[in-house]
Amino acid sequence: xxxxxxxxxxxxxxxxxxxxxxxxxxxxxxxxxxxxxxxxxxxxxxxxxxxxxxxxxxxxxxxxxxxxxxxxxxxxxxxxxxxxxxxxxxxxxxxxxxxxxxxxxxxxxxxxxxxxxxxxxxxxxxxxxxxxxxxxxxxxxxxxxxxxxxxxxxxxxxxxxxxxxxxxxxxxxxxxxxxxxxxxxxxxxxxxxxxxxxxxxxxxxxxxxxxxxxxxxxxxxxxxxxxxxxxxxxxxxxxxxxxxxxxxxxxxxxxxxxxxxxxxxxxxxxxxxxxxxxxxxxxxxxxxxxxxxxxxxxxxxxxxxxxxxxxxxxxxxxxxxxxxxxxxxxxxxxxxxxxxxxxxxxxxxxxxxxxxxxxxxxxxx
Ligand code: CP
Numbered sequence: 001x002x003x004x005x006x007x008x009x010x011x012x013x014x015x016x017x018x019x020x021x022x023x024x025x026x027x028x029x030x031x032x033x034x035x036x037x038x039x040x041x042x043x044x045x046x047x048x049x050x051x052x053x054x055x056x057x058x059x060x061x062x063x064x065x066x067x068x069x070x071x072x073x074x075x076x077x078x079x080x081x082x083x084x085x086x087x088x089x090x091x092x093x094x095x096x097x098x099x100x101x102x103x104x105x106x107x108x109x110x111x112x113x114x115x116x117x118x119x120x121x122x123x124x125x126x127x128x129x130x131x132x133x134x135x136x137x138x139x140x141x142x143x144x145x146x147x148x149x150x151x152x153x154x155x156x157x158x159x160x161x162x163x164x165x166x167x168x169x170x171x172x173x174x175x176x177x178x179x180x181x182x183x184x185x186x187x188x189x190x191x192x193x194x195x196x197x198x199x200x201x202x203x204x205x206x207x208x209x210x211x212x213x214x215x216x217x218x219x220x221x222x223x224x225x226x227x228x229x230x231x232x233x234x235x236x237x238x239x240x241x242x243x244x245x246x247x248x249x250x251x252x253x254x255x256x257x258x259x260x261x262x263x264x265x266x267x268x269x270x271x272x273x274x275x276x277x278x279x280x281x282x283x284x285x286x287x288x289x290x291x292x293x294x295x296x297x298x299x300x301x302x303x304x305x306x307x308x309x310x311x312x313x314x315x316x317x318x319x320x321x322x323x324x325x326x327x328x329x330x331x332x333x334x335x336x337x338x339x340x341x342x343x344x345x346x347x348x349x350x351x352x353x354x355x356x357x358x359x360x361x362x363x364x365x
Contacts, residue, residue, distance in 0.1 A: 008146040009139070012036075021149070029348055030145035031158040034171045034210035035237075042214055046176050048343035048352045049336070051359030056095060064358055065342075066097035068351040075128040076102040078160065079135045084312060084337055085160045085169070089132050092342035096351070101128075118147035121157070130156045130348065138163030156348040164201040164274060170311050171207035173340040177333045178264060181307045185263075188212075192261050194221040196251055196292060197268030197317070198228040204311035205268050209234055213241035221258070223248045225289065228271075250291040252298065259301030264327075266309045267294050267318050296321035309333060 003011065003021075011017035012033060022030045028041065037045070055061030074093050078086050086102060093100045103109060111120060121144040124131055131148075133141045141159035148154055161167045178188050185191075193212060199205050199222050209230070212220060220243055222230050229247055238245050248254040255262070270292075294308075296319055308328045310318050322328055346352040359365040 002150050003146075005143060005146050008149070009142055012142070022145070024154070025350070027347060027350055028344075029154075029156045030141075030149070031156070031168055031344060031348065032141050032145060032162070033159075033166050034168050034207045035213075036168075037172075037211070037214065039214045042172075042175060042211075044352070044356075045172060045340065045343050045347060046179055047356055047365060048346055049176055049339040051356045051365050052095065052342045052346070053339045054364040055355070055359055055362075061358075061362070061364075062095075065095055065355070068355060069093070069096040069098040069345060069349055072096075072098035072129045072345075072349060073127065074098050074100045074130045074132060074345070075124050076100055076104075076132045076160070077106070077124075077134070078102065078104045079106045079133075079140075080161065082134055082160070084334055085134065085167075088334075088337035089158075089160060089169075089341050091338045092345055095338070095342045096345055098129075098345065117143045121147050122151050125151055125153045125155045128155065130158065130345070132158045132160050133162075134160040136163050138165040158344060158348065161203055163203070164206075164271070165203055166207045166210070167203040167311070168207050169337070169341055169344060170204040171211040172344065173333060173337045174204070174208050174266070174309065174311070175211050176336050176340045177309065177329055178307065180332070180336075181327070181329055182263070185305070188215045188217075190216060190218060191263035192219045192221070193217065193264045193266060194223060194254070194262050195266045195268075196223040196294070198271045199224045199230040199234075200228040201271035201274050202268045205266065206230075206234060208266060209238055213238055213243060217243045219244040219246065221246045221248060221254060221262070223251045223254055223292065225249070225292065251294065252291070255298050255301040259298070259306075260303055262302055262306055264307040264309060265294065265302065266311075267314075268311060269313065269315045269317055293317050294319070294322060299325060302327075 011021050018036055022036050055065055090100045141162050145157040159168050182188055195205050304326045306327045308322055308325055310330050346355055
C-alpha cells in the first residue's frame, strides 16, 4: 500500500512502522536516522566494517572486495560543504568496486529550475543504483526515500547529513570507534559519555546521543550553551531508554567535579553556519565562549584512558595539545568513516554476509 509523505514521516517515530518503511527484504535500505538500527544491526554493521578493513590489507582480499559491488553506480548529492563525508563515501564505494559521481553544487542541476525533490530523485534513479544525500533541509533525505519507495525503480537512499537534525553515518562511525576503543574494557555498555557543543544544531552530536540509547549507558552529560541545548524530544527519548541525563552550562566545573568518571568526551564546534548571515552573531557563539573549549588544563581532570572524539571540522574547541592525550582517536574516527560507509553500502546491497563469511574463513573476524 502506498503511504502519503505525512504517513511516511510520522511512521519513522514508531519502531515497527519504521522498520517496515526503511528496510527491504530484512535489510536497511533507506538509511536516515540512528533510531532505525537495533543493537544486533550495529553489531553486524561493525563486524562488516572490520571484515572490510582486514580484507583490504591483502591483495586477494582487495580483489574480492572490489568484486562485491562491481557495476553499481552511486550518486553523491551534496548540497552542503563536506570534506570527510563526501570523500569517505567515494573511497568506500571504490573499495567495493562501485563507481560514483559527486554533485556538490545543486545550482548545476535542475533543482535550480524548481524541479521537485520527488522528480529529481526519480530521474536520478534511472541512472544510479543508490543516492547519498547531504542537504540543509532536515527532511530532504526522508522525502527522497518516500518518493523512491513509491517509484517503479526503487533504489536506496543514504543520508550523509540532514539539516540540523541527524548525521546517521557519522554516528555509526563514532559507535564503531567507541566499540574499538572499549574492546578491552567491556564494550560501550556501562560507559559515561560527555557530549559538548551546540547540541540543538549539531546533527552529529544528536545522532550519537540517539545511537547511544542502543547500549546500556549509566549517564550522558550534555554541555552546551543554554540557547543551544538538547531539545526535549532528544532528552525524553534518551531518558525513556533508561539513561540518566545531565545538562551543564559550562565544561570546566563539570569536568573538575566528575571528569574521573567520564569514559569518553565528544566535543563539537559551533554551528555558526545556521546563524543569520552565516556569521557568529549570537553572543553564545562557541567560538568566543571559553566555557565550551576543551582547554589543555582540563587534562588533569580526566583519566588517561578517557576517549577524546570530535566529528571534525574543528575550530578552536579542541586544541592541538589534546593530540598527545592517549585517548585521542579523532584521526581514527576519520579513517573509520570509510570502513563503516563501505559496510553501509555492503548492507544496503546485500553483500555484507558474503564479506563477513569470507573474512571468517580467512580467520580475520
Ligand atoms: N564530520 C563531517 O561531517 O565532516 P564533513 O562536513 O567534512 O563531511
